[in-house]
Amino acid sequence: MKLFDTLAGEIVDFVPRKAGEVSLYACGPTVYSHPHLGHARQSITYDVIRRYLEWSGIRVHHVANITDIDDNIINRAKDEDSTEPEVAKYWTEVYDEVMADLGVLSPHDRPHATEYVEEMVELISVLVENGSAYANDSGVYLRVRSVPDYGALVHRTPDELAEGAGARIEVDDNKEDPLDFALWKAAKPGEPTWESPWGAGRPGWHIECAAMSLGILGDGFDLHGGGNDLVFPHHTNERAEAIAAGREFAKYWVHNAMVNIGGEKMSKSLNNFTTVRELLDEDPLNARALRIVLLQTHYRKNLEVNTKVMAVARETLKGIDAMVRRADNAGLDRTSTARDADAITKFRAAMDHDFGTPEAMATVFDLVRRANIAIDSNAADATPLALTAMELANALGLAVGQAAEAGDDDVDIEALVADRAAAKAARDFETADQIRADLQARGITVEDTADGSIWYRA
RNA sequence: GCGUCGGUGCCCGAGCGGCCCAAGGGAAGGGACUGCAAAUCCCUACAGUCGCGGGUUCAAAUCCCGCCCGGCGCUCCA
Known part of the structure; x- marks a missing residue:
């Protein structure tokens, strides 16, 4: 190292x-x-x-x-x-x-x-x-x-x-x-x-x-x-x-x-700082998005953090989370110990060279993409690919694949999703779309897959 | 001024002498899938070249020299 x-x-x-x-x-x-x-x-x-x-x-x-x-x-x-x-x-x-x-x-x-x-x-x-x-x-x-x-x-x-x-x-x-x-x-x-x-x-x-x-x-x-x-x-x-x-x-x-910030060091003495709390309050995804930002920049390089950078990182993060969601929906066996050895080797090589997190993240993104392909085609390597991506992301602290927090209205949402499925089956798309829009307004996103609908909180 | 790190596509940002006609992420355009979306995948345009000028080498974004520009430090600072 x-x-x-x-x-x-x-x-x-x-x-x-x-x-x-x-x-x-x-x-x-x-x-x-x-x-x-x-x-x-x-x-x-x-x-x-x-x-x-x-x-x-x-x-x-x-x-x-x-x-x-x-x-x-x-x-x-x-x-x-x-x-x-x-x-x-x-x-x-x-x-x-x-x-x-x-x-x-x-x-x-x-x-x-x-x-x-x-x-x-x-x-x-x-x-x-x-x-x-x-x-x-x-x-x-x-x-x-x-x-x-x-x-x-x-x-x-x-x-x-x-x-x-x-x-x-x-x-x-x-x-x-x-x-x-x-x-x-x-x-x-x-x-x-x-x-x-x-x-x-x-x-x-x-x-x-x-x-x-x-x-x-x-x-x-x-x-x-x-x-x-x-x-x-x-x-x-x-x-x-x-x-x-x-x-x-x-x-x-x-x-x-x-x-x-604006090309200058953020510091208390310059009074140009953004507190972490402010950033966290802006968006629930920001804690993990900030880590994405930092991981995609080498630690020895100066970094500008602003709303645009954070927005990009949130999109990046959503991509990783979406893969996990899709994998779980496809019946991912999380207890499997199968991993993609090549990816792990690449990841290690990147990290062992002065903590090359940007390159290490590139191997994670490659795994995410390949896992998505495998999930779409029901290929057997979906499991090792998804689990390796999750393990490596988590090795860097990205907290990927954690169970969603249960909400008080989960039962209610499940019922609505079921109603929508019924409406779809009856080809009553107007009702189905209305339910989907209503849920979206509550911060619930519904996505259809070959294996049925899945939903999650934004 | 001195020390130190850096200057790479539309934006962010890797690149540790040959595997670089330069990774990855985001955004953009087109397509596949879908009842429509979303998610996902595929393709395309993106850097004709890596701040500028020299040099070393069979070979340089990568090493050396000079210059320009920027961050940090030079007794509060993560």
């Missing part, structure tokens, strides 16, 4: 530290506001990676944190006359609901930064003791230039970073070098604080993920992921902290590209 490793800067062979097992850490959100499409892309990207690995029989340990203490949360608490824990709790719940609706599997571990302060303090202690960090009244800072390899993840030397950042770095007398960054921030009035050997305060952003990832997954864990806007400073600094502490950090780095 190959993947594009940000650190190496190229596609490399992915060799987990332990055969058959993959440890994956993906930076989670800071919980103070609505999750937007950018968060959705990140979560779905790693959800797809995880699902694919698990489908391949690999045991995955997926960790995604919750950053529940930082400036944004503190500010929000102030604005709302609330407390930081309350703000974090509320937005964590919102985040969880949204991700569940998107079909994103819960990570196996989801550490909260505030629950790992002890580990962070320990890590900082090591850094202070070995001279990689220094403490003063304002906090504890990492001596960036003492870290070998600093900037390797962004492919920049410390000098290059300092030069580029010149205009942006605030002069800060507390730092020995402008590049240094805070591991621990001394307490400010009105802010939540924890005790530490350097006085009361709170952890810096980067140390949180370093402590949580190493703490749960251990040294030299396999994969660290996140949005590509986190490469610097966040991931660069996490890595620097671990290296400076003499720990082996993530072996491979995977970064997903941004979601753009």
Whole structure:
């Protein structure tokens, strides 16, 4: 299996530290506001990676944190006359609901930064003791230039970073070098604080993920992921902290590209974001359609999400669902273990090359088309083709072939469909069409097949 | 400015030196099936060429160099 490793800067062979097992850490959100499409892309990207690995029989340990203490949360608490824990709790719940609706599997571990302060303090202690960090009244800072390899993840030397950042770095007398960054921030009035050997305060952003990832997954864990806007400073600094502490950090780095709006990155700071909730509210199909959109674009490519893109994806999705409906109607035996081996091989080849989901989806669509042909001609391979298409789509989290939710009016609808069949048999097409139109108005679509009529909710 | 990723049909978007007269999805036109639809299938037009210009190679959308354009990053960010 190959993947594009940000650190190496190229596609490399992915060799987990332990055969058959993959440890994956993906930076989670800071919980103070609505999750937007950018968060959705990140979560779905790693959800797809995880699902694919698990489908391949690999045991995955997926960790995604919750950053529940930082400036944004503190500010929000102030604005709302609330407390930081309350703000974090509320937005964590919102985040969880949204991700569940998107079909994103819960990570196996989801550490909260505030629950790992002890580990962070320990890590900082090591850094202070070995001279990689220094403490003063304002906090504890990492001596960036003492870290070998600093900037390797962004492919920049410390000098290059300092030069580029010149205009942006605030002069800060507390730092020995402008590049240094805070591991621990001394307490400010009105802010939540924890005790530490350097006085009361709170952890810096980067140390949180370093402590949580190493703490749960251990040294030299396999994969660290996140949005590509986190490469610097966040991931660069996490890595620097671990290296400076003499720990082996993530072996491979995977970064997903941004979601753009009007050609620009969607972000909270630009205030041009669409919340996931808004998108989900627009159409019940959108949760799965969004996954289609993301699967049909490579994860390292920027992506524009708008109503047109979503509409196209919904049509695409309907095509897959229609095949399943037709297969079931033709008497598909879902317990069959027959599969199309060639398609699975192609699918694997696509996914094993840097998670080539667009190509993997092409094999799914090919199966869908061939399954439809087989269904139409009552061919025996309808079963393996349909089941393979379903299995592969589901390996990517598309939730295909799930039983429709029963509605209160199912009996009523069944009766009307039967009435229509009777009217058709009597060649009373006017009545039959009227029933069909009435049902359509209720959101029920009726389709005729050689094996009788089928109906479904739009 | 520096780093990094990219620029492929009407739209979205794969393409990992020969299997590329360039996948797949959507939309379009025609046809089959149907009482009519829907769903499905088939066919067609779509990229005479892959931002532009050089180069390497028997062979380039794919590798190298330069230029143009765009995204992201350069201490809030998924």
